[in-house]
Amino acid sequence: MIIVLSASVIFFFVLLKLILKIFDRLQKKWKVKYRWELITIFFVFAITGSSSVFIGKPIIKFAGITQDNLPPTLYWFLYILIGFVFYQLLLVAIGWIFGQYQFFWDFEKKMLSRMGLKRLFSK
Numbered sequence: 001m002i003i004v005l006s007a008s009v010i011f012f013f014v015l016l017k018l019i020l021k022i023f024d025r026l027q028k029k030w031k032v033k034y035r036w037e038l039i040t041i042f043f044v045f046a047i048t049g050s051s052s053v054f055i056g057k058p059i060i061k062f063a064g065i066t067q068d069n070l071p072p073t074l075y076w077f078l079y080i081l082i083g084f085v086f087y088q089l090l091l092v093a094i095g096w097i098f099g100q101y102q103f104f105w106d107f108e109k110k111m112l113s114r115m116g117l118k119r120l121f122s123k
Contacts, residue, residue: 037100051090053083
């Protein structure tokens with residue numbers, strides 16, 4: 001019993017040390033000043049992922065896109081495409097609500113430019 005407990009405590013501290021090291025690396029990479037901003041950014045990513053699916057489902061049903069009237073490959077392609085579009089929009093909107101608009105706007109531009117859509121943001 002004591003061996004299992006001590007192994008669990010050691011595992012916990014090793015995992016905690018690893019997570020804090022990852023936080024520090026992301027904090028430097030994303031040029032975030034405070035750890036609470038980093039936690040807010042993670043929170044926005046989590047909310048946006050869930051919300052894009054939550055909002056995309058009714059729109060897909062409203063458009064008449066179902067697995068019954070489309071081949072499975074096309075259905076899932078459209079499902080993912082619509083979810084992706086809403087993810088992009090919601091990422092900036094929810095980031096703005098949580099006070100991280102500039103971070104997510106820069107993140108969005110960087111992500112879309114990597115996908116070959118840089119011309120949308122060139123001035």
